[in-house]
Amino acid sequence: MSTRPMRAFVLTAPGKYAVQEVPAPVAAPGEAVVDVERVGVCGTDVEFYTGAMAYLHQGHSSYPMRLGHEWSGRVVSVGEGVDPVWVGRRVMGDTMLGCGACRRCRRGHQHVCEKRQELGIRGERAGALAEQLAVPVSSLHVLPDSVDAVLGALVEPGGNALRAARATALGPGDRALVLGPGTIGLLVAMFLRAAGAEVHLMGRSDNSPAFARELGFADVWTEKTVPDLPFDAIVDASNAVQLPGLALELVEPGGRVVYVGLAGAPSRIDTRTLALKDVTAVGILSASPGLDDTIRAYADGSVDPRPLVAATVGLEAVGPVLAGERPHGAGPGPKIHVDPRSG
Template identity: 75%
Template sequence: MRAFVLTGPRRGAVLEVPSPEPAPGEVVVDVERAGVCGTDVEFFTGEMAYLHQGHAAYPMRLGHEWAGTVSAVGAGVDPAWLGSRVMGDTMLGDRTCRRCRRGHQHTCEDRQEVGIRGGRAGALAERLAVPAWSLHTLPDEVDAVLGALVEPGGNALRAARAAGAGEGDRVLVLGPGTIGLLTAMFLRAAGAEVHLLGQDALTFARSLGFAHTWTRDTLPDLPFDAVVDASGAAELPALAVEVVEPAGRVVYIGLSARPSELDTRALVMKDVTAVGVLSASPALADTITAYATGSVDPRPLVGATLGLDGVAAVLGGERFAAPKVHVDPRR
């Protein structure tokens, strides 16, 4: 089959590789859509921390946001999965450790991550092998485009919920990228007044109906009941605490390339609750429901759908009017 293979920093190509066979407990999925995200770019540039921590190594196959159809099942898997339209969890815990047994398999020390960690090949390929237990069925209302947006949407839904905001609350989202905009959509669906701060892409945010968009210089002096940092800027975690209301909540889902600085005395003196969000795992099912019912429609975030031959250019910096790029490996 054809797959995009990353062989080193800024080196990758579409190659012919062996098609996966389902191991016991696994299925093979024919991939219909796969998203490209910032994590993939970090692997392309060589900056991704996992490369330096021993959790990942070249060559590798990227792609952890995906949707497709089950085409084969391994031993011990219910054959009823065949033909099912699915997406899957990125985080694959060992299912035996204390964290997994307590329902936190996405934090398992020995986890694999599809297309990211532990040698588990990703979805920038025509076919993908994953454990059957990691699958989520997609209803008819959730096509492949929406299905490949479930994983980033699950991250955003967790961030929005962690903000604890609803009717009558004002929330500031830092960073108008895919996760920031998805978080803003979920907050808006919950009834919150949503504001966005960024350096660019604000015109696009306004096209999605977000009227309150600001730069650092134009941010008004308003009481924000919660702030979500979905940026990759090392200085913005501190800004979140600075502008949030006393007794408010700050949510951190963005990751910067260098350590951020945050004075915990500010958290204490303002009685602020700070929450970190890793992984979409606990919110995948609810994200599918939100998309199926139409309470959140993330389709406008997809700026282009390319074939595998277009992946290298996107990883190298090619951008489109909307932040998310999808890949159809069948092209």
């Protein structure tokens, strides 16, 4: 079998990394090998870089590790038992890889499987910050021609956002407030707008709202300036420990609060308020159930997340990006993409 080398970004310890030559993957039975075209850098990757990611302390992850779970590419080979028709297809892949045998997996909930691997995050499944990637073919989703590599690498965060937007159960005539105008928050806002809802956003400063306004969201506020309006649903897409409680305070009685953001410390909500306001609270983990519908939304143009990508860099620039540096010439968007083939 081929063991030719390829380039990969390897995180060796908190704050320490290298672009290394490693053996290229060979497709095991049931797997496909993909030429990676684009990878998104995510806040989860930053937590691994700083060493703050909870999985490191829970024994689910360890260094050295290869990051990268928002990706797109083209299948170049397949393993035993896989239909050769997959070769040449443009694809993206589900991050969550369940065991396939437990009760949760059998019920279609592989994204909360106790034994799951998470590509580039949990377990020993290497991520996509490399020239090639090996994944179970069962995790792949085909991209139509109208969904290019950039959009393909935005399907995974888009799936999280789509599920959060749908969990609000909002449509025309309803009003939503999205807390945190980062990548997920802005994607949630785009999906809510596509559903016909009136969308408001709240950021931490006067800087992040400026970009949201460029995307056509006129109602952008800070915590001090949020208007006294009836919000039928509130989506917390932030990492601020106090905002889950604020969401519950601000939502209309009979409304919904959707939690897709994760703070670095435990958040607290008053369940008395939840009950007395008759509010429905929904937690969202993973894009898995929303990937196909996200691809369709990108393909038909009802949601166009391309402006979120500020820059595309090579593997050598990943470390500085994880450390918080903005690439030279980057636009105002929150997302940095990587082309592992460049450089």
